[in-house]
Structures are given as C-alpha cells and as structure tokens.
Amino acid sequence: MNEAMKEVYDSVQSRDPDQPEFHQAVEEVLESLGPVIEKQPKYIPVVKAIVEPERIIQFRVPWYDDNGDLHVNRGFRIQMNGAIGPYKGGLRFHPSVNQSILKFLAFEQVFKNSLTGLPLGGGKGGSDFDPKGKSEAEVRRFCQSFMMELWRHIGADLDVPAGDIGVGGREVGYMFGMYRKLANEFTGVLTGKGMSYGGSLIRPEATGYGTVYFAREMLSTKDKSFHGARVAISGSGNVAQFAAEKVIDLGGKPVTLSDSSGFIYDSEGIDRQKLAYVMDLKNNRRGRIKEYAKEYGCEYTETEPEPNLNGLWGVEVDIALPCATQNEMNGEEAKMLVDNGCVAVAEGANMPCTPEAIECFHQHGLLFAPGKASNAGGVATSGLEMSQNSLRLNWPREEVDRRLEEIMVNIHRNSSETAKKYGMEGNYVAGANIAGFLKVAESMEAQGLL
Numbered sequence: 001m002n003e004a005m006k007e008v009y010d011s012v013q014s015r016d017p018d019q020p021e022f023h024q025a026v027e028e029v030l031e032s033l034g035p036v037i038e039k040q041p042k043y044i045p046v047v048k049a050i051v052e053p054e055r056i057i058q059f060r061v062p063w064y065d066d067n068g069d070l071h072v073n074r075g076f077r078i079q080m081n082g083a084i085g086p087y088k089g090g091l092r093f094h095p096s097v098n099q100s101i102l103k104f105l106a107f108e109q110v111f112k113n114s115l116t117g118l119p120l121g122g123g124k125g126g127s128d129f130d131p132k133g134k135s136e137a138e139v140r141r142f143c144q145s146f147m148m149e150l151w152r153h154i155g156a157d158l159d160v161p162a163g164d165i166g167v168g169g170r171e172v173g174y175m176f177g178m179y180r181k182l183a184n185e186f187t188g189v190l191t192g193k194g195m196s197y198g199g200s201l202i203r204p205e206a207t208g209y210g211t212v213y214f215a216r217e218m219l220s221t222k223d224k225s226f227h228g229a230r231v232a233i234s235g236s237g238n239v240a241q242f243a244a245e246k247v248i249d250l251g252g253k254p255v256t257l258s259d260s261s262g263f264i265y266d267s268e269g270i271d272r273q274k275l276a277y278v279m280d281l282k283n284n285r286r287g288r289i290k291e292y293a294k295e296y297g298c299e300y301t302e303t304e305p306e307p308n309l310n311g312l313w314g315v316e317v318d319i320a321l322p323c324a325t326q327n328e329m330n331g332e333e334a335k336m337l338v339d340n341g342c343v344a345v346a347e348g349a350n351m352p353c354t355p356e357a358i359e360c361f362h363q364h365g366l367l368f369a370p371g372k373a374s375n376a377g378g379v380a381t382s383g384l385e386m387s388q389n390s391l392r393l394n395w396p397r398e399e400v401d402r403r404l405e406e407i408m409v410n411i412h413r414n415s416s417e418t419a420k421k422y423g424m425e426g427n428y429v430a431g432a433n434i435a436g437f438l439k440v441a442e443s444m445e446a447q448g449l450l
Contacts, residue, residue, distance in 0.1 A: 002034035019100035032433035077125035080106035083443040087123030090164030111436030118383035143174035188389025191382035200385035202400040208242025210377015213408035215346035227251035235324035262302040323348030331356030347371035373432040
C-alpha cells in the first residue's frame with residue numbers, strides 16, 4: 001500500500017478499532033489508489049475525507065409482538081457521501097447489522113453508485129431486527145416504527161433508501177406507506193416499490209441480471225460465454241434467483257443454491273421449472289432450500305452454524321456467482337474453484353469474497369469481478385426508478401432492461417480501461433475502485449471537500 005494511503009488506513013483503524021468489515025472495505029480501495037495518488041497527490045486530502053461518513057444516524061425502534069410484548073431494536077442510516085447526488089443505498093434487516101457492516105456497505109455504495117454514471121451518492125442503513133419467524137403483523141408494526149424515525153432524515157432529493165437483505169417489496173411497501181402519512185406527500189423517496197405505486201419493471205431482477213451481464217462482458221474478453229457453462233450460485237434470495245434466470249437465458253446451467261442452513265447441488269442443472277419452484281418456496285412460502293432437495297432428489301448439505309459454504313464451492317463448475325452475503329467465500333474455498341477449473345467469478349453480493357480469496361483468483365489468472373462493479377445493476381435500476389418517479393411515468397420492461405444492460409456494459413468498459421490506464425490490465429478490482437473514486441474525488445474537490 002502507498003505510504004500516504006497506509007497513513008489514512010492506520011487512522012481509520014485507530015479511530016474505529018472494532019469495525020473489521022469497514023476496515024476490510026477501506027483497505028481494498030486504498031490499495032488500489034496508490035498509482036492515482038502517485039500521479040495526483042492533490043487527492044490525498046480527498047481520501048482522508050472520503051473514508052469518514054458525512055453523517056451517522058442511530059435510533060431506537062420499539063415495536064410490539066403479537067402477544068403484546070415490547071421489543072426494542074436499533075435502527076441506523078449511514079449517509080456516507082453525497083458529492084455527486086442524493087444518498088442512495090439499501091436498508092438491511094438482519095441480526096448481524098451493526099455500524100461496521102453498514103459503514104462498509106455505505107463505503108462500497110459510494111463507488112458503486114459512481115460507476116453507474118448516474119447522479120447518486122452513497123448510503124446504507126437498516127436494523128438488527130430479524131424478520132424471519134415473524135408474523136405479517138409483526139413485520140408491519142416494525143417497519144412502521146422504523147420509518148417513524150427514519151422519515152425525517154430522508155427525501156427524494158436528500159436520501160433514497162431501497163431494499164437489501166431482509167427488506168423486500170413487502171417491507172418497502174409498509175415503510176413507504178408510513179412515510180407518505182408522516183410527510184403528507186407522495187414522492188419517490190424509496191425504490192423497490194410495487195408497480196401499483198411507483199415501482200419500476202426489472203427492479204427485482206436488476207441485481208441478478210446485472211451481475212450476469214457484467215460476467216458475460218468479462219468472459220467475452222477471453223472468447224468465452226455462458227453457453228453450456230456450469231454455474232455455481234450461492235444464496236437463494238432475490239439476487240441468486242434472477243442471476244440463475246439470466247444464466248438460463250444465456251444458455252448456462254446453474255447447479256447450486258443455498259440459504260443460511262445449507263446448500264443444494266443439482267448435477268442435472270436448475271431449469272426454469274425448478275427455478276419457479278425455488279421462487280415460490282422462498283418468496284411466497286418462505287421455506288428452506290433443503291425442501292428443493294426433497295422435491296427433486298438432489299444433494300443437500302447442511303452448513304449451519306458454519307458461516308462458510310465449503311462444499312458448494314468444491315463442485316466442478318466453469319463460473320461462480322457468490323450472491324449470499326459478505327465474506328462467504330474464503331481463500332481455501334477459492335482454491336477449490338481454481339482446482340476444479342473455474343474460469344470466472346462475479347460477485348452478486350457485497351464483498352462476498354475475502355481478501356485471501358481475491359488474491360487466490362488473481363494469482364491463478366481467473367476473471368474476477370468485484371461487487372461494486374458487478375452487482376451495481378440493482379442501484380442502477382433504482383436510479384432508473386427515481387427518474388421514472390420524477391417524470392411521473394413507467395417505462396416498458398424492454399426499455400428498463402435495455403438501459404440496465406447498457407449501464408453494465410459501460411461499467412465493464414470503464415473498469416477495464418481504467419485498470420489498463422494505470423498499469424493493472426485485467427484487474428477489475430483496481431479498475432472499479434479507481435474509476436469510481438475519480439468521479440467522486442473531482443466532485444468533492446470542486447465543492448471544497450464539504
């Protein structure tokens with residue numbers, strides 16, 4: 001790491017020593033910025049400012065369960081950087097949520113949003129509330145209580161949250177309804193809304209589709225494609241489902257899916273009929289992925305309570321799409337993919353690969369796409385939803401999908417060309433970090449680093 005960048009990183013560690021996820025995200029970016037700082041040392045003050053959130057909001061969220069008992073969760077919103085537009089980033093409801101995780105996500109979001117080419121700043125938020133096992137009424141009461149505090153800190157031209165882990169269309173709807181009552185206005189303050197009240201076509205599909213579009217562009221640089229490829233996918237939520245759908249569209253064969261309890265390996269491949277079963281299982285019945293194994297007679301491996309998926313990454317595949325959560329794939333698991341002939345890895349989740357895993361991929365020449373580039377399709381389509389809300393119209397599915405694909409192609413081109421310009425051809429991590437940084441840095445400098 002460049003000496004000036006090391007000084008910034010040491011300062012981040014000393015200020016917040018108990019935030020390992022945030023440290024990891026900052027370290028990855030700072031390691032990439034050495035060549036930029038050597039050429040343009042004027043950006044050192046920018047780096048010092050960009051690692052500090054503009055605003056951190058923490059609040060309590062009281063709610064009553066169906067038995068009338070009171071529970072109190074913590075709510076957060078990290079407004080990381082608004083230099084190029086209103087803060088934009090998801091809300092995560094999960095027991096693991098804390099300041100470190102949300103700061104890492106918000107920091108990543110700054111660069112991801114910059115890469116889309118849309119005027120969006122970076123933010124993130126959520127709560128340590130766990131929607132699993134809660135009744136519909138309990139989820140509704142929690143969402144309404146959460147928004148009763150958050151509403152005063154967001155707005156269509158200030159901060160526009162979306163969904164993330166634990167926050168889907170149901171939760172967005174409950175929160176939007178409460179915002180509308182409190183603010184007494186109907187405005188595009190949340191994205192991921194239902195189609196009947198301002199949502200956008202392709203938004204649910206966007207992150208998964210975008211990840212596959214980026215991977216397709218990456219593969220094309222080596223004259224490869226998804227056609228006939230075996231693909232390992234982790235997760236079974238929104239991102240994983242639609243990544244699998246787009247893989248099938250492009251002629252590939254998804255063979256794995258997972259949830260927090262374990263993973264399935266279907267050697268025959270997950271076709272459209274099987275994927276429809278998964279979507280019903282997860283989106284409507286809120287079941288566990290092991291039910292797929294019973295339905296179709298394939299392998300199921302229980303991983304709970306281990307955080308890593310081990311055997312999932314040990315199957316023989318051509319392409320891997322980690323779409324579950326942060327740090328789900330370690331160096332040992334990355335080596336499994338290498339040994340089995342995997343040629344490309346694209347992150348559908350935020351930072352799912354550990355630094356050791358990424359180093360392994362680079363050492364062995366695999367194509368590797370970091371999440372801030374490859375999973376930017378979600379926030380890109382959220383930006384398109386904001387545009388449609390401002391125009392008071394809805395674009396047809398084909399129009400939104402075309403714009404999404406165009407954005408992902410441009411992100412790939414920008415990341416690739418930037419990496420080459422700074423002497424790191426083929427390193428999409430460096431290319432994405434530098435390209436994302438430069439746009440934000442120029443804006444921050446022009447605005448007096450405020």
